[in-house]
Amino acid sequence: MLDALLIKLNYREVLxxxxxxxxxxxxLAGALRQAGFQVEIIDASLxxxxxxxxxxxxxxxPARLIGLSVWLHRLVGEAEQLVRELRLRGIKAHITMGSHSPTFLYRELLENNPGLDSVVCGExxxxxxxxxxxxxxxxEWRNIPGVASYDADRIIYKPRAACCALDELAPPALDYAPLVKERGQFMSLLTSRGCYGRCTFCSTSPFYRLGGGKAWRAHSPERVLAEFVLLHREYGFTHFGVRDDNFVGPGAQGRERAQxxxxxxxxxxLAISFKIACRVNDIDRDLFASLKQAGLARVFLGVESGSQRRLDGFKKGVTIKQNTEAMLLLTELGLPYTVGYxxxxxxxxxxxxxESSAFxxxxLGSVEGITEAVHDMFNPVEVLPGTVIAEELSQKGLLLGDYRGFRYRFQDWRVRVFYQGLVGIRRLMAFIIKVRGVNTGGD
Known part of the structure; x- marks a missing residue:
C-alpha cells in the first residue's frame, strides 16, 4: 500500500x-519522499x-492518505463529488484537500462533506x-498546525507559522516530466512564491501571508539555475514556463536576483526559452534586455484596467502611465507579451x-502588439475565496451563489445591461459555430 496518493484534478475546459x-x-511529493514515504502522483489534468x-x-x-489538489476555485464542487464517490466505493483512506480555495473554505468544506477528513491550509x-x-x-493528528478538521460538531484548526525558506524545500518530483517532454510541451518551473502586490481580486498575497509569512520569497539564483540545468541537460527541455505569480519580486533585491x-x-x-509573469512596475529596460538575451520569450503583464479609478479600486498601486510605458518598453525590446485585463x-x-474602453x-492604435496581447478585453473579475473583494461583497450582502462558485450583480445598471447583452452575443456566436461544425461534419 502507498503512503500517499496525490491527485491534481482535471479541468476539462483547458485545451x-x-x-x-x-x-x-x-x-508535496518531493517533501514526502524526502521524509521516507512512498508516494505516487495522478495528474488527471495532464x-x-x-x-x-x-x-x-x-x-x-490503495494509499493511507489521498490528497486532492483543488487548483482552481471552480473545481471545488467536483472535488466534493469525488470525495463522496470514493466513500461510496468503500475507500477508507484519510482524504484531505489543499491549495488556495480550500485554505480559505476549510470550514464550509468540512461542514458539508462528512467524507472529507481534513484540509491542509497554506503551503x-x-x-x-x-x-x-x-x-x-x-x-493523534487533529492538532497539527496547518490542518483543519471537523470533530464532535466543531472545527479544529491551528494556523501554522510561516513556511521555511524556499531553498530548504525538497526539489519537486519529476514523475510527469517524461510525458511532458514526449508531448513537446514547455516544462513548468518555480523560482519564487507569492506576490508583493495587494490586489483586491487576488488570493495570492493573503495565501502566502498566512502565519505571518512574507508576501513574496524566492529560490536563490543558484537553486534556480541548478533546476534549469537539470531539466535542460538531463531531460532535454528547451522551453520553460516559469510559474511564479511574480518573477521579478520587490525592489532592488528582486531585480538583482532576476539579473x-x-x-x-x-x-x-543554456540554449533555452522561457516565459514569466510580473507587475508593470517591474519592467526595467536593462533587466529585461538581459532576460531576453538569456532566453525570455514572453511576459504576462497584469495591466487589468485603463481607468485610474478602477486601478485604485483594485489597489494595484500603479498608474495608467506605468501600464502604457511597460507595454511600450517591451515592444521596443522586441519581447512579446500577454495582458491580463x-x-x-x-x-x-x-x-x-x-475610461477603460477609451484606454x-x-x-490598439498606438501600442504595437497589443491586439495580440489582449486575449479578452471584456473579462469580469472572478471573486475568489480569501480576497478583499469577496469579503467586501459578503459584508454588504452582495455576494451571491455559494462557496462553490461566487456570483454578483453589477451595481451600475448600465454596466449590467451592457454585460448581459455581451453574454447574449457570445452565446449566440458559440451556438452558430457549433451548428456550422455539425453541418460540415467538423471539417
Missing amino acids: SGEREFDLGTAY EELTKEMLLERIISS GEPTIVELLTALAAER AIAEGILREG IMFAPDTSWAEFR LKHA
Whole structure:
C-alpha cells in the first residue's frame, strides 16, 4: 500500500496543448519522499482523465492518505463529488484537500462533506509530512498546525507559522516530466512564491501571508539555475514556463536576483526559452534586455484596467502611465507579451467602463502588439475565496451563489445591461459555430 496518493484534478475546459506539469503536487511529493514515504502522483489534468477513469486509478492504488489538489476555485464542487464517490466505493483512506480555495473554505468544506477528513491550509509541504507521519504511527493528528478538521460538531484548526525558506524545500518530483517532454510541451518551473502586490481580486498575497509569512520569497539564483540545468541537460527541455505569480519580486533585491538568474543562464550556455509573469512596475529596460538575451520569450503583464479609478479600486498601486510605458518598453525590446485585463468589477461605474474602453481604443492604435496581447478585453473579475473583494461583497450582502462558485450583480445598471447583452452575443456566436461544425461534419 502507498503512503500517499496525490491527485491534481482535471479541468476539462483547458485545451490539451495548455495542460502543464503540476508543481503543487510535485513539491508535496518531493517533501514526502524526502521524509521516507512512498508516494505516487495522478495528474488527471495532464492525462485528461475522465471522472470514472480517475476513480478507477485511485481505487487500484490503495494509499493511507489521498490528497486532492483543488487548483482552481471552480473545481471545488467536483472535488466534493469525488470525495463522496470514493466513500461510496468503500475507500477508507484519510482524504484531505489543499491549495488556495480550500485554505480559505476549510470550514464550509468540512461542514458539508462528512467524507472529507481534513484540509491542509497554506503551503502544504511541512504540514502534509507531519500529517502522514502521525497517520502512519496511528497518532493523534487533529492538532497539527496547518490542518483543519471537523470533530464532535466543531472545527479544529491551528494556523501554522510561516513556511521555511524556499531553498530548504525538497526539489519537486519529476514523475510527469517524461510525458511532458514526449508531448513537446514547455516544462513548468518555480523560482519564487507569492506576490508583493495587494490586489483586491487576488488570493495570492493573503495565501502566502498566512502565519505571518512574507508576501513574496524566492529560490536563490543558484537553486534556480541548478533546476534549469537539470531539466535542460538531463531531460532535454528547451522551453520553460516559469510559474511564479511574480518573477521579478520587490525592489532592488528582486531585480538583482532576476539579473543573477539571467547571467547564470548565459554563463552556463543554456540554449533555452522561457516565459514569466510580473507587475508593470517591474519592467526595467536593462533587466529585461538581459532576460531576453538569456532566453525570455514572453511576459504576462497584469495591466487589468485603463481607468485610474478602477486601478485604485483594485489597489494595484500603479498608474495608467506605468501600464502604457511597460507595454511600450517591451515592444521596443522586441519581447512579446500577454495582458491580463479586467473590464468589469461588481462596482464598476459606467464612467470607469468608458475610461477603460477609451484606454484600449487608444492603445490598439498606438501600442504595437497589443491586439495580440489582449486575449479578452471584456473579462469580469472572478471573486475568489480569501480576497478583499469577496469579503467586501459578503459584508454588504452582495455576494451571491455559494462557496462553490461566487456570483454578483453589477451595481451600475448600465454596466449590467451592457454585460448581459455581451453574454447574449457570445452565446449566440458559440451556438452558430457549433451548428456550422455539425453541418460540415467538423471539417
